[in-house]
Amino acid sequence: MANNFVESITDMEVDFAQWYTDIVKKAELADYSGIKGCMVIRPAGYAIWENIQKELDRRFKETGVENCYLPMFIPEGLLNKEKDHVAGFAPEVAWVTHGGSEPLQERMCVRPTSETLFCDLYAHIVQSYRDLPKVYNQWCSVVRWEKTTRPFLRSMEFLWQEGHTAHATAKEAEERTIQMLNIYTKFCEEFLAIPMICGRKTDKEKFAGAEATYTIEALMHDGKALQSGTSHNFGDGFAKAFNIQYTDKENKLQYVHQTSWGVSTRLIGAVIMVHGDNSGLVLPPLLAPVQVAIIPIQQKKEGVLTKAYELKEKLSAFRVKVDDSDKSPGFKFAEQEIRGIPFRVEIGPKDIANNQAVIVRRDTREKIVVSLDELEETIAKLIPLMQKEMLARARAHRDAHTYSAVTMQQLKETAETKPGFIKAMWCGDVACEEKIKEEAGLSSRCMPFANETLSETCVCCGKKAKALVYWGKAY
């Protein structure tokens, strides 16, 4: 029974895309809905998102972020105010044209992102330097009319947070842009156990309307890159389009400088594709909605279930579930593995007689026989240990799949044969970026902050190189 259950997941080496879909479905993270491209996030998936929200929100608020909520609709006239922005988003929005049975005078789109709405608000509520900075954020859903969709990775509607800030100076805006990128990076490493490459996007890849876009990029198990979060510095471009001005201390009118930054439910896709294995999901213990599954063995024997509940009480410092359903232990094991619950505690009559239990780690399958007197203490030690080791493994995998190329030939060969990041120098010319995309199938992921030089010349044209770029095939 257990085996049947497990065998229904496609091996990732056979078909990674199908493996991903199987996990999403079998771990009950999400389901397709009746609306093409929209997903239902089921409780097991939503609980992961709730933990992401709680932890990120705490980190945001420590830096002075305040949450708010803006309307989900943007009138067409408002969307049109910043030229680059509307060009970037108008082709992929959903248009509301009727309210009840009446046609609208001006159609509205469902927000694909809310820069225009925040600008409208800031133009209204910012008057003096005393009103700055504004560091607002909202947790909401946004809609982008995507042709090809995959649960969590790319869907027509998705959940995210979008921070939007307004500052008195350009310097302050740049500092906030980087500060938020750093928060994302630390969060992903410490909480999701996913190491990130951080850097700046090329002009081709930057956000519509931004002066500079910074990104965190992760490497998935199949060697593809996933853009996992972005932070944008808008300079005063939006402020000029929306006329957001304040009087400074010398009573002069000045434009504000703005930023925006966001991460989405896509992070759940990253967790699946970085940590999952052929038995299912593997959740980092700090993230896991259920950290410990207590599975009674021979649960009908007297005292077994009582002991299982007793252990749950003992472990009340953690998020614990007793699986007391009438399924077989093997089935329960397989289910716990598919769902990625970090620790399984097996307790049966023999264990009880010996005052012990068996802990099984989800990631390594390591079995640890532990005295019941030391169960709590052992789990308390295993949580940070497993968390640390998962990050280390993900980092080792990424590093082992990060290559360098100094010639176009090397770049193409590596792209063809070795899935992963490829580092190569670039002249800064979009023509070379496009040629690399066309000939090697690689897009620029970012220009990392870490200063590194492979050669003096562009991998593509041979002219003087301006920056090292991480290239990759991306989701």
Place this chain on the structure above:
Amino acid sequence: MANNFVESITDMEVDFAQWYTDIVKKAELADYSGIKGCMVIRPAGYAIWENIQKELDRRFKETGVENCYLPMFIPEGLLNKEKDHVAGFAPEVAWVTHGGSEPLQERMCVRPTSETLFCDLYAHIVQSYRDLPKVYNQWCSVVRWEKTTRPFLRSMEFLWQEGHTAHATAKEAEERTIQMLNIYTKFCEEFLAIPMICGRKTDKEKFAGAEATYTIEALMHDGKALQSGTSHNFGDGFAKAFNIQYTDKENKLQYVHQTSWGVSTRLIGAVIMVHGDNSGLVLPPLLAPVQVAIIPIQQKKEGVLTKAYELKEKLSAFRVKVDDSDKSPGFKFAEQEIRGIPFRVEIGPKDIANNQAVIVRRDTREKIVVSLDELEETIAKLIPLMQKEMLARARAHRDAHTYSAVTMQQLKETAETKPGFIKAMWCGDVACEEKIKEEAGLSSRCMPFANETLSETCVCCGKKAKALVYWGKAY
């Protein structure tokens, strides 16, 4: 300065509607947006919603509720599946007709509520009695095309939670319906300090598609009623329309029995209109995002600000803010009052010399001089005390504005001269309900659970009475 600031709020006795609008604006709870009928919930308002969410969500989860997220769009065909439901909602939905530049084959509405989507999901994931009950909830925004809107009370888009459950038996569904209504009631009394009248809606007022709708009704300061939350028992009507069946233990196909229940940001409107006064908002201490505002007096004098921060540390068990801005103390007092912060702690050079501080309660204006050694302990006692007294005052106000009528003449006179609830007997006939609406301007609020009889006959037609009804003028 302080006076000017306060005087800008209209007296509630002069113009209650304007008083409400002034508070929403001056306390920076919400702002109008560029989209007619949509509001921006500003940080001070959103923080109240976050506290409502956190506390309600905790209470939900204790009863086994699981959160999830369903798409915001409903295809027209899906909305049309349950006849009463579509008749109730279709006239007030926003229609999406285009994705990007292309017209949709089937238009979709933005969810006004998600019964149809949950039914679609349950039809898909419920097969066996083992899959039941499903007790799902989502926190999201919904859209209803309202003509007349007011911030928090009635807006085109609003935030809410909607719980949707599926059960094996009718009994279980009825129990869950009542259980959730009881959770709402207790939450409103304990956390918002608002007493509720609980009961069943008449057929005329029940939810489109429900077998029975239960409601919690509160009385606002101006004597109008506010429907504050509802819980619906759908029986198996939706299950039949959407074909949601499960095989029971005898392997027979059965329809599930369903419920739904929700409260919204409207609760913030209730808090304003039940507790607010002519100086601004008054927040119950358990709900308040900031519970204590420490306001330094003569803050430029040496040691004053240091002491203020020290007190903040001392009060770290509570939600505390030091107002160290360069405004005058009087201005800060007025601001704290407008924002409804429950306690103000004034600390100046003289207080420091005497090792004391002055606590001022927002609701009663009572000043309490307290030794700094007892500050924490005093606040810890004042929080539940103020919370309790606010509930008691709200209950006394409601009871003093609850009247009875046994004749139509009495009913009309009371409705005209005494704003409040009016209890009167009813025969159960919708014709009488409509006549009372027409002649006395009263709608039926609910048939309360508490068993009470005023007379044997209907207040309107004189026929045999079936139930006591609370009548009122409603928001």
